[in-house]
Amino acid sequence: MTDDDAGPVPGLWDWADEAGQDALPTPIDPGSVTAVLVVHNAEDWLPQQLQSLAGLTPRPGRIVAVDNGSSDGSRTLLEEALAGGVVDELLDGSDRQGFGDAVAQALDGQSPDWIWLLHDDSAPQRGALGELLDGAARTGAAILVPKLLQPRRRNYPETISEIGQSITRGGRRVQNLDEGDIDQGQATSEPVLGGSTAGMLVRGDVWRELGGLAPELPLHRDGVDLGWRAMDAGHAVITWPSAALTHRQSGRAGERASALADSAHEADRLAALRVVAARGERPARPAALLASSWLRAAGFLLAKSPILARDELRALGRFRRTPELTASLRERSEPAGDEALAEVLPPRFWGVRHAFDQVGAALTERYRDITTSEGGTGIDELTGDDFAGSGLYRRRRMSSRVVLLLVLLVAGLAAGRTLLGGGLVAGGGMLPAPATLSDAWSAFLVPTAGSTGAGAPWLMFVAMASTLFLGGPGWFALASLVVVPLLAALAADRLLRRVGVTARAAVLGGLLWAAAVLLLGIVTAGDISGMVLAVAGPLGAASAIRMVRGTASGAERLRAPGAAAFWLVVMSAAWPFMLVLALVLAVVWVVRDRDRWLEVSIAVGVPILFMLPWFPTLLRWPGRIMTGADPLAWPNFPPAGIAALAGRIMPSGLPLAANIAFFAMLGVAWLLTVPMWPRVSARLAAGLALAVPLIAGVALSRFSFDLDGGQSRALLSGWALMVVAALLAPLLLPQEAGAVTASARMDRARLVGAWCLLAAGLLAAGTWAVVGFRGPVQQSPAMLPGYVSDVISSPRDTRVLMIELDGQDHLSWNVVDSGQPMWGTGERSPAGSFGTEFAGLVQAFSGGDTPEDVAARLTALGTSHVWMKGFAEERIAAIGNAPGLSRSAADDNTVVWTVLRQPSRATLQGSSAASPVVDGAVTASDVLRRLQLAEEPDSRWWARIGGTSLKVDVERPPVTFEVPEGVSGHLEYGMAPSTGSFVWQIVLLVALGILAAPTLGSQTRARRVA
DSSP states (O other), X not given: OOTTTTOOOTTTTHHHHHHHHXXXXXXXXXXXEEEEEEESSOTTTHHHXXXXXXXXXXXXXXXXXXXXXXOSTHHHHHHHHHHTTSSSEEEEOOTTSOHHHHHHHHTTTOOOSEEEEEETTEEEOTTHHHHXXXXXXXXXXXXXXXXXXXXXXXXXXXXXXXXXXXXXXXXXXXXXSOTTOBOSSOOOOOBOSBOOSTTOEEEHHHHHXXXXXXXXXXXXXXXXXXXXXXXXXXXXXXXXXXXXXXXXXXXXXXXXXXXXXXXXHHHHHHHHHHHHHHOSSSOOOHHHHHHHHHHHHHHXXXXXXXXXXXXXXXXXXXXXXXXXXXXXXXXXXXXXXXXXXXXXXXXXXXHHHHHHHHHHHHHHHHHHHHHTOTTOSSGGGGTOGGGSSSSOOOOOOSOHHHHHHHHHHHHHHHHGGGGOSSSEEEBTTBOOOOSSHHHHXXXXXXXXXXXXXXXXXXXXXXXXXXXXXXSOHHHHHHHHHHHHHHHHHHHHHHHHHHTTOOHHHHHHHHXXXXXXXXXXXXXXTTOHHHHHHHHHHHHHHHHHHHHHHOOOOGGGGGHHHHHHHHHHXXXXXXXXXXXXXXXXXXXXXXXXXXXXXXXXXXXXXXXXXXXXXGHHHHHHSGGGGGSOSSGGGSOOOOOOOGGGGGTOOSOOSSOHHHHHHHHHHHHHHHHHHGGGOSOHHHHHHHHHHHHHHHHHHHHHTTOEEEETTEEEEOOOHHHHHHXXXXXXXXXXXXXXXXXXXXXXXXXXXXXXXXXXXXXXXXXXXHHHHHHOSOSSOEEEOOOSOHHHHHHHTSTTOXXXXXXXXXXXXXXEEEEEXXXXXXXXXXXXXXXGGGHHHHHHHHHHHHSSOOOTTHHHHHHHTTEEEEEEESOOHHHHHHHTTSTTEEEEEEETTEEEEEETTOOOSEEEEOSSOEEEOOSSEEOOOSSOEEEEESSOOOTTEEEEETTEEOEEOTTSSSSEEEEOTTOOEEEEEEEOOOHHHHHHHHHHHHHXXXXXXXXXXXXXXXXXXX
């Protein structure tokens, strides 16, 4: 027999048994515990608390109940509990005494070994006391804080409310867990600063040493203060999560009033201020607490909770009026210093890190919502379950929304390859982007000379977007062209989900909406307004639907109107007619439902206020209401021809066959769906939704509108998008009641139709990916020679007159300088008020005899060069006879004329002759001179020389300044920016952001058992 078979050798493991016996803690007798239950107006939840006390195993030696002046049925319940032996003693308290005073009353003349503090809304689990006593025996801690659970809701797991607390130097409550953590027994015991007094177990000698709970903190934060004082005195304070109580948090939730405070928030904040002001090596400075409270109050106002802001300031006022209570609280302990408590106090800037954590968690949740949408795993799921496979369960790999995102992102990146390689990205309705962010903001802030009012609001939004993009206006413009279809698809997806469409149908609708945006030519033709409407339109509609369906009250009811107003601002900035349309609909709505006047006033009234600074321009040129961004950048093209039937409302560079296939598919599907509806009114509404924008767009395409010396036609893409929405709505929205049966919706014909629509959307995206940008928007190489560009961008800041004659003898001309063409210059005539003068020069260069004074006329207009293309050599030779001009060839078909006198937009006029300011520097003179600018008259012009502001000479020609004797230095001039209008619009946007933000309530009520 081996040693293994012989069994254990006697005495071999006796040492381990002895060590284990020594390690076993000495049990604490539950009879040495006195539990104190404080009750005040708890009739609704006290029975559950008493039932839990009756079922305790083990049970404390004594349970003393103190009724703090209850005015409901709580007293009767306590008397019944006393008669039934649930509590051992019942004392009468006062509604003017706090929790600590009530506990002191219950313990008067007693010296228990352990004290268990209980609230009337904290029901302990059966073994809670035993677990706490076991923890005290194992650790020797003086104070143990149990785990508090939220009231359980049926069919939901239990969530943790609290396992101890800490506090920041500003008084903010710090939890040791994440909000909404599910109780899975994951928490372990650890040191803690303190916690709620609900269920807190305190050793009797420590209680007496510390003097119990501080009466200066009658309602809140008393447990944190007690724990802090205990740690200052060298005692251990720990959490013990195995002991659990269900805590309703009635006081913080505002379920009952207290005679000690007008509101729970005020009492809690006042207690927090006193705790942090009395603790640590150095008390928190009153100035810091004052600033913190004012900032918190401002934050509550931004969160649309004026009641909490009021309570915050009232707590601050009470704190400042009662410094003696703070001093008394500080005298209760000998602070050990923050370094000794580093383990349980939050680190510096905890609040900032916590805010970032919350933002990260919110983004994670949003990503999870996007990537785990219901209803499918990929493209197969866009049509139906019959086409998704064999019916066996498949592990979900990717949501259909992510598939949509990837398809359009890849298509956009592939299409964008044609925009890379050099040259400015421009064409059609998109002018070149400003070179810098400063130029982008100047395009908006600097008003148009000779025109009252501020600049076009859409320029502010593109300047803001360029600033946030960080890569500059040019890169922002390029990125927009690539991602607008993707953003439009996501916006349509959100709208469709808002109205109750399934995930698969919403993704399909998003793809079709993006395909329509592409095939209409909105992106490849540089239609800025159309791109904005394609994204903001569905989002605005979703907000409007939320506003219509809204049933919230108080400040929460303003969220949807605030969001709807913001999107209306964005759309109206791109297409002012949207504001007119919204105003008409608002009037109709208010007439039918006068109770909704406030929401309607916000949704439409704020955008009107936002547009006020631009109203002078709209009133001067009413046709601007019907046009889009940079209306004069669009050529005055003739009405669309037969191709318009296929959705070709503007040149796009994409094959016409793709338009025909896509829109024919939508039209056929619409005709097969709407006539099946049984209700005539529904069919009529669908028909009107399609016919009205279609007829309006066709009719308006026949008109042209005068605008600041030029002509432009109405924006067609807005009407076209309305037509597309009317085509898609019957195909995607939930079926009209009674139109088709549930089984009919799943038949093969509908599935085949869904497959066809999916194929049409993918065809459009694929066509765009292959063709790219071959339409109006392309890389636009510089047309001016380098030496011309150098002059116009120099301090001379001259203009260039460009004249082109095409093969059909069509003459066109333009005026460019260092600031045009770029965003915003299409809002006004390039020639400005000099249109007549430039038109005369165009006539002089393009035909007839060239006058002898042509160079002088160009100089007076600050024009240094004339660019001519497509003219015969005979015409060019005739111009060469004019004095003061020099000719050079830019290419075989282009000639550039240079004015030899080196004109400048700024000219100094002395007593005898005028001289242009060539290098931007002005030398001193002993005589009075005048500075004349070749600019449109406007009282907002200013000029400085060497820092000296020049005075306007009102007796001389417009834009003339007096240059005093001896003034010299660098010349600066410009238009005063419209800062007042900008501030006004920013304030309104901030107000809309506040309205649309979630409303912070006074306190979220504890969840009830359902």
